[in-house]
Each structure stands twice: as C-alpha cells, then as structure tokens.
Amino acid sequence: MTEPRLTAIVARVSTMREVAALAGVSGKTVSRVINDDRYVSAEVRERVQRAIAELAYVPNMLSQTFRTGRDNAIGVAVPDLADPFFGAVVQAVTERARERSVAVLITSLGSRPQDEQPAAESLLRRHIAGLIVAPTSDDHRYLQPWRAGTAFVFIDRPPRHLAADAVVQDDAGGARAAVEHLLANGHRRIAFIGWDLTLTTIQHRRDGYRAALRSAGVPPDHRLERVLDPAVGPSAALAALSEVADPPTAIFSADSQTSIALVPELHARRNRGLALVSFGDFPMAAALRPSVSVVDQDPAALGDAAAERLFTRVDHPTRRLRRQIVMPVRLQVRQSSARPRVR
Amino acid sequence: MTEPRLTAIVARVSTMREVAALAGVSGKTVSRVINDDRYVSAEVRERVQRAIAELAYVPNMLSQTFRTGRDNAIGVAVPDLADPFFGAVVQAVTERARERSVAVLITSLGSRPQDEQPAAESLLRRHIAGLIVAPTSDDHRYLQPWRAGTAFVFIDRPPRHLAADAVVQDDAGGARAAVEHLLANGHRRIAFIGWDLTLTTIQHRRDGYRAALRSAGVPPDHRLERVLDPAVGPSAALAALSEVADPPTAIFSADSQTSIALVPELHARRNRGLALVSFGDFPMAAALRPSVSVVDQDPAALGDAAAERLFTRVDHPTRRLRRQIVMPVRLQVRQSSARPRVR
DNA sequence: CGGGGTTCTGTCACCGGTGTCAGGAACGGC
DNA sequence: GCCGTTCCTGACACCGGTGACAGAACCCCG
Known part of the structure; x- marks a missing residue:
C-alpha cells in the first residue's frame, strides 16, 4: 500500500471496499464515517477520511437505494416541457427537490392519453418516493399498486378513479x-x-x-x-x-x-x-x-405547492390532509379588455 | 396456491420471486421470460406470463441497474428550465430518451458557477450512462473520474479543461x-x-x-x-x-x-x-x-443532436468522432430590421 | 448405440452498500 | 474485584435481480 497522496489524480470511481482496504478498516466502518455515525474513534475517522479523499470516493447511490428499496428521487410527468407553463412548474419542483437532496426524474407525456401509463410506469419501476403528474388520461387506476410505496400529487387536473392529492387552479x-x-x-x-x-x-x-x-x-x-x-x-x-x-x-x-x-x-x-x-x-x-x-x-407557486405536498406525504404517510389544494388565480388587467368601440 | 385470476386487484408491487412461486418455476426463468430469452418453452413462458399479469408484476429497475452497475438513465443539467430555450432542448432530449427506454434525470444549475459541481455530482453518483450539460462553470476537471463510466455532452458552451463532446451553435x-x-x-x-x-x-x-x-x-x-x-x-x-x-x-x-x-x-x-x-x-x-x-x-435540433451523440458514445465508447458539433443558425428576417428612417 | 450439439431449467454467486448482532475494550460505581 | 454500561469495530446476511455454469432431456448422425 503506497503512502497516501492527497493530490492523486483519479481516473476511475472507487468502491467502499477499496477505501476500507486503504484505510485498513472494514467496509462497515467506512459506511459509518460516511453517515456520521457517532461510534467511530477520531483516529479511525481521520484515517478513513484521508482514504476517501485519496481515492476521490463518492458513494454509489444505486446500491444505497437498492438496499433501502426506495429511491431518493421523485418523478415529474407533464405533457410538454417546452410549454413555458410546465417549464416553470418543473423548475420550481427541481428547486424544492434540490433543497432536500432529492433527485428529479422527468418525462414528458405528450398529448395522447394512452401514452400516460407506460411513461408513468417507466418512472415508477425505479421505485421513486413520489410522483407529480399533470395527467393526460382519464383513468388512473393503474397507479393503485404503487400507492403503498409512492406518493402521488396531481397537478393542473385531478385524478380519476383514484384517491390522491391534487393541486389545481381556480x-x-x-x-x-x-x-x-x-x-x-x-x-x-x-x-x-x-x-x-x-x-x-x-x-x-x-x-x-x-x-x-x-x-x-x-x-x-x-x-x-x-x-x-x-x-x-x-x-x-x-x-x-x-x-x-x-x-x-x-x-x-x-x-x-x-x-x-x-x-x-x-x-x-x-x-x-x-x-x-x-x-x-x-x-x-x-x-x-x-x-x-x-x-x-403562477406556475411556480403551483410547482412549489405540489412539491411541498409531496414531501409532506413522503415524510408523514399517515397524516390526514385535505386532498385538493386550489391555487388562486389573479386577473391581470391590461389594454386588450377595454370597452367596446361605439359603432 | 389459488387459481390465477387475471382480474385480481393488486394493492402492492410484487417481486420476481413471488411470480416464480406462483408460476412454479425458478426466479431465473422469470428473468428469462422478462428479457425475451429464446430458451424458454412455450408452455412455461405462458405460465409465467399469466403469473406476471396476475400479480401485476413490474420489474424493479433499482436492482437491475445495481447488478449491471450502470443506470439506464441519462442526466440533463441546464441553468433554468423555465427558459423556453432550455425547455425545448430538454423536451427533445426526453423524446429521444423515451424511444430508447432510457430515463431522464434532470437538474437546474442556476446561474452561479459554484453550484454546478454539486448539482452535477448529485446526478453522477447515481452512475448514469451519460450527462448532457449546459455548463455555468469554467472548470470541468471534476468530471474526470467519471469519464470511464459516463459519457458527457456539453451543449451551448464547450467544456473547459476537459476533453468531451460539445454541441454548440454558430x-x-x-x-x-x-x-x-x-x-x-x-x-x-x-x-x-x-x-x-x-x-x-x-x-x-x-x-x-x-x-x-x-x-x-x-x-x-x-x-x-x-x-x-x-x-x-x-x-x-x-x-x-x-x-x-x-x-x-x-x-x-x-x-x-x-x-x-x-x-x-x-x-x-x-x-x-x-x-x-x-x-x-x-x-x-x-x-x-x-x-x-x-x-x-432551433433548440429542439440542438437537443436531438446532443442526445444522438450521447447515445452514440454510450453504444460505441471507442469510436472516433469529431468532438465539436456546430449547429447552424438561421436569420429570420421580419419587420424590426427594416431600413433606417430618412431624417 | 455412442458422441456431439441444441434446448430448456435450476443453482449459486455477485453487484455495493447497510441493518443486525456479537464481542472486546474501557470506564464507572459499589 | 465484579457487574453494568457505553464505546468502538467487524462479521455476516440481505436487498432483487442477472451472469456464469451445470446438468438433464432430447435430437441427429454416423
């Protein structure tokens, strides 16, 4: 084992076992250091951290999520990302997600109702913690099996044949x-x-x-x-x-x-x-x-509300909440609505 | 074991082993049916498919990707999704990804250069197959350790201090x-x-x-x-x-x-x-x-080109290609550029 | 009828982390 | 000196699929 060089140029991602071997500890101890477990001596912690830096180790989230069975990610499914309205919604959701270190998986549903289910399932099979969806279809029963593990928040339009949260406009x-x-x-x-x-x-x-x-x-x-x-x-x-x-x-x-x-x-x-x-x-x-x-x-407010509700459901699955959130809209008077010309 | 009922209401996602037990085969055989392996007899295939339908089984992608070590997903990182330009780029990328059944992870980078690295790494630690990034920072050396497992395509602006593909405009x-x-x-x-x-x-x-x-x-x-x-x-x-x-x-x-x-x-x-x-x-x-x-x-064309290049790199890691793709731009003459008024 | 090839199915290890548990060391109180 | 508690560390199983490999059944051909 060579002397640790903190300036090492690393050309490959390394695993926890490599860190463990370099630091002369077990893999579990590396895991403890990563997760700030209190039961690690200062001396060992120091050694492990040097090894982590040396190898530029970054934990493999794939195995973490696999172990826990739940992906630390949420999905967002909207008809069209190029639509400025949905663009702003998604932007707001990603900001809220980033604050919580949650990844955002995105898919566009298009406008054909029959495309919704396969697109949604492509996200769900990753066992995401929650899904925000602006639906295009009229029947959401296919989401039923996923409810035990995934929270659902509908935006813009409410769910059909499924009990789930919805953030809609007035x-x-x-x-x-x-x-x-x-x-x-x-x-x-x-x-x-x-x-x-x-x-x-x-x-x-x-x-x-x-x-x-x-x-x-x-x-x-x-x-x-x-x-x-x-x-x-x-x-x-x-x-x-x-x-x-x-x-x-x-x-x-x-x-x-x-x-x-x-x-x-x-x-x-x-x-x-x-x-x-x-x-x-x-x-x-x-x-x-x-x-x-x-x-x-105000699409950003809608996105914020949807994300907030989703995370509330994820954190407190049993809490009782009103299913429907109605976002106020505001009449913005400009020139085009003036009085009719007298003829 | 109850008689298969195709109309069963399933309230929970099921695992491959449950399907295997119901069909009376081994887990590996279920895996073969899922992946269209040719070495499965018609009779067994039929039985397994009935069990899959009965339990509404959907494969857990978390374990699949974990086993292979590579997530069947690509990342997209842009400064602002509410910007119609990037919205259209991302829309095009998600369409190309869906054609290949590849998931799209998205993050917005904001405008502060120092936010780019943590945002990008939050995607990379998921071991995605590729990343399309419209960078905000001026130094991309931090991506070096990931190059062995992840393809990079820069859009809008080229990489700095890193050799990677770029799709830029003229x-x-x-x-x-x-x-x-x-x-x-x-x-x-x-x-x-x-x-x-x-x-x-x-x-x-x-x-x-x-x-x-x-x-x-x-x-x-x-x-x-x-x-x-x-x-x-x-x-x-x-x-x-x-x-x-x-x-x-x-x-x-x-x-x-x-x-x-x-x-x-x-x-x-x-x-x-x-x-x-x-x-x-x-x-x-x-x-x-x-x-x-x-x-x-033409942001959609830019997104298409970036996705196409990314998938080419993923499929053919050793192929030699020109790093820089320059998208043509088109002058669209309308009224605002008319001759100056004579004074 | 034996050998070689193809078809079909199962067993087992493994991916890279983390939960559980066990065990040793150190320490304090009586 | 003994017991109980806290601190620290490692061994091991496990999550749910899939790759490698083995083995059985069957076919064809000489």
Whole structure:
C-alpha cells in the first residue's frame, strides 16, 4: 500500500471496499464515517477520511437505494416541457427537490392519453418516493399498486378513479372574474374559444364563463362558444364568429395555447375592436400592442405547492390532509379588455 | 396456491420471486421470460406470463441497474428550465430518451458557477450512462473520474479543461449574418447589447458583430457596445445609447433574454425608428408589431443532436468522432430590421 | 448405440452498500 | 474485584435481480 497522496489524480470511481482496504478498516466502518455515525474513534475517522479523499470516493447511490428499496428521487410527468407553463412548474419542483437532496426524474407525456401509463410506469419501476403528474388520461387506476410505496400529487387536473392529492387552479373562478371584467366594461356579446373541451380544466373555465353571463342576465348563445381545431388554427373560428348576426365584441380565450395562436391572427385581421382576455399568461403578453389582459396562474407557486405536498406525504404517510389544494388565480388587467368601440 | 385470476386487484408491487412461486418455476426463468430469452418453452413462458399479469408484476429497475452497475438513465443539467430555450432542448432530449427506454434525470444549475459541481455530482453518483450539460462553470476537471463510466455532452458552451463532446451553435456566424443584414439595409451605426460577457457564447456573438462591421469598413465604436445590468434592466443602456453623438439606428441584441427585456422598453419609448435583430428567437416575436427579426437557434435540433451523440458514445465508447458539433443558425428576417428612417 | 450439439431449467454467486448482532475494550460505581 | 454500561469495530446476511455454469432431456448422425 503506497503512502497516501492527497493530490492523486483519479481516473476511475472507487468502491467502499477499496477505501476500507486503504484505510485498513472494514467496509462497515467506512459506511459509518460516511453517515456520521457517532461510534467511530477520531483516529479511525481521520484515517478513513484521508482514504476517501485519496481515492476521490463518492458513494454509489444505486446500491444505497437498492438496499433501502426506495429511491431518493421523485418523478415529474407533464405533457410538454417546452410549454413555458410546465417549464416553470418543473423548475420550481427541481428547486424544492434540490433543497432536500432529492433527485428529479422527468418525462414528458405528450398529448395522447394512452401514452400516460407506460411513461408513468417507466418512472415508477425505479421505485421513486413520489410522483407529480399533470395527467393526460382519464383513468388512473393503474397507479393503485404503487400507492403503498409512492406518493402521488396531481397537478393542473385531478385524478380519476383514484384517491390522491391534487393541486389545481381556480379555473371556474378565474374564468368568471375574466368575463365579469369584460361585462363591467360594457361587453355583452362575449365569445368563448378553447382548445380541447375534453380537459376538465377547460370545462371548468367554460362553466365559469357561462355562470358569469347568467349572473349578469346575458342570454347564452352556443354559437359564440368555439372549439379550436388544431389543424386549421383560429382563423376558421374567428371567421365563423364574425358571421354570427350580432357578432361578439370580446373573446374569452380559455388557455394560453389558444391565446398564442389567436393573437397573431387578431393582429393580421387588424383586430376590429375585438377585446380579449386570456386564461393563462404567456410570454410577451404585456409587450404586445394592445397588451393582453390575462388570468395569471403562477406556475411556480403551483410547482412549489405540489412539491411541498409531496414531501409532506413522503415524510408523514399517515397524516390526514385535505386532498385538493386550489391555487388562486389573479386577473391581470391590461389594454386588450377595454370597452367596446361605439359603432 | 389459488387459481390465477387475471382480474385480481393488486394493492402492492410484487417481486420476481413471488411470480416464480406462483408460476412454479425458478426466479431465473422469470428473468428469462422478462428479457425475451429464446430458451424458454412455450408452455412455461405462458405460465409465467399469466403469473406476471396476475400479480401485476413490474420489474424493479433499482436492482437491475445495481447488478449491471450502470443506470439506464441519462442526466440533463441546464441553468433554468423555465427558459423556453432550455425547455425545448430538454423536451427533445426526453423524446429521444423515451424511444430508447432510457430515463431522464434532470437538474437546474442556476446561474452561479459554484453550484454546478454539486448539482452535477448529485446526478453522477447515481452512475448514469451519460450527462448532457449546459455548463455555468469554467472548470470541468471534476468530471474526470467519471469519464470511464459516463459519457458527457456539453451543449451551448464547450467544456473547459476537459476533453468531451460539445454541441454548440454558430454564434459568430449567426451574429455576423444578423449585422450584415442590418448593414445591407443601410444601417451604419449598429449597437451591441448583451447580457453577460463572461459567457463564451456572448463573446463569440460579439466577435461576429465586430467582424461584420470590420468587413464593411464601418469604424468600431466601443460606446455602442453595452452590457445589460440585470438589476436596472435595459432602460439605462438605451438612455446611454441615445446620448451618444451620432446615435445608433439599429440594435443587435446578443441573446433572447436581453431581447425579451428590450422589446417592452422599446415599445414604451415608442421606438423612434430603432431597428432590432435578436440572437435567439423568443415567444411572440413574430406577433409583435413590428415583428422582431431573429437569429433562430432551433433548440429542439440542438437537443436531438446532443442526445444522438450521447447515445452514440454510450453504444460505441471507442469510436472516433469529431468532438465539436456546430449547429447552424438561421436569420429570420421580419419587420424590426427594416431600413433606417430618412431624417 | 455412442458422441456431439441444441434446448430448456435450476443453482449459486455477485453487484455495493447497510441493518443486525456479537464481542472486546474501557470506564464507572459499589 | 465484579457487574453494568457505553464505546468502538467487524462479521455476516440481505436487498432483487442477472451472469456464469451445470446438468438433464432430447435430437441427429454416423
């Protein structure tokens, strides 16, 4: 055994047994030093630490987690990481995880519901401690076998056929506030444009839209409710709206995806006085002319809340907590929701 | 042993030995069925598969990876996931990884260089097969011990003091093309605004900016080169530029972060004919009035290239390949780079 | 009918840590 | 001097799969 050289250049990761051999102790004693066990003499501890430094030893987390049966990691599954909303959610989750030295496994689910289960199981088979999921499917029973070992927190949309935590937004309330704001500015003919009515979030926003109209005594008009066909984009929907007798003076856009598609189209048509409020902020909304009024969702706060709840479940599996957390949304009034032009 | 019921409700994940017991075979035979080993009789295979379905067995990846010593996962480390550029990169990487059934571990590095090493090591100690990193630090020697077991691909910025693959953009060429375009449109006084000149990417863009001016015989003017102070934002820089004798008629913004801050400010000042080209596309750039001309980086292509290179290194550790991959960038001409107004 | 090859299945060790337990040394109190 | 307690260290099994190897059954061919 050569004399320890602290400056050694190490070209390979070493194992605990190599450290033990170099320090002249058993593997278990090295383990004790790593884990700050109090029952190690100062002299031995010193020797082991020198050996660790000498070999640039880093514990193999694979075997640690294997031994305990639980990976010190959480999973995050969202439809699309390139979507700034989910990007911000994931960013917040990774920050909370790092504070706890927990690794984050990530997967994108895409938009096809049938892809959710295999993607989620690819994370679960690693026996992660918890999973944060923004679901795309309508049936989460497949998660049942994993509940004993893994905590689940749903975000954006609640679980179906499974009892689990959910952090959602006040979809109906936010939509209602947006439409009430348009009503207060004198709009009576207000259109609803959404992207995918099979999503419960969009349904709730439509419910809020309708409730606001009802409360104001404005008669509903199904011709003003439009679903966007992703193949053709928003131009067809706008054309159809303009052909309605007594056409709308304002649009409530039910999600930022729709708004992002809608805005260039409105600009291209020179936007004949059509007001707009978007559910969901989006980049540059404030810099556009007119700047776009939005219902702001604060994705970072949502990510924080989801991570906090997940870690609470991991730390206290038996604690009783309300399953549903509703994040408030905030109406951010800008220029695009001004009064209708007098004709 | 009860008769197999395929409809069993399973409340717990089961192990291979439980499957083996139910099927009346050895654990190794179950392993063979899982891994599609050809030496299993049809009759046994059938029995084992029924037992797997009955118990809803999913292999424990923790032990698989532990046995082989290499985690079937790759790591991705980027400064900020909420940045749409990195979001799109990560989205592309996760798609490529999913095609290969490889898990993706993610971490955000933040902007402080000293945070990079601990964040990277938290991934590496899991013995991942590869790491894609957009570095924030200037010294990557700490990765040396891991090279034997882990492939490294740097993105956006090349490694320092370490020989490893890098997928970068044509920063100088893109900047040069942008500035040449402004020159062709008659601009002679062109400002450079960047966010952080310690980053090599920004340095290269400035080099391209200077080279374009030099080739055109336009005398350089250091007063037109500005670094943005993130604390005060772009207003101070714009004010300083407008006070220069013979002020600029165009701005070359060296990164999308800067552009995103700059655009609202230009709008607020009613943008007195100041042209703009941004290095890096950003959301809504096409929808703004005037729409913003950009040097488009295609982050998805960058993520694809990085993932492809990583998997090539993992599959063929000895193959000789060029270390540096330069992704082309594309000048996307829109309205904001038009000719200067005649005064 | 014997030898060689292929097919199928099981036994056992092993990956690299950690939990359990045992045992020796040192120390204090009566 | 004896017993009980605390301190320190090591031996050993174990987590759940898989690689190496052995052995049995069967087939084909000379």
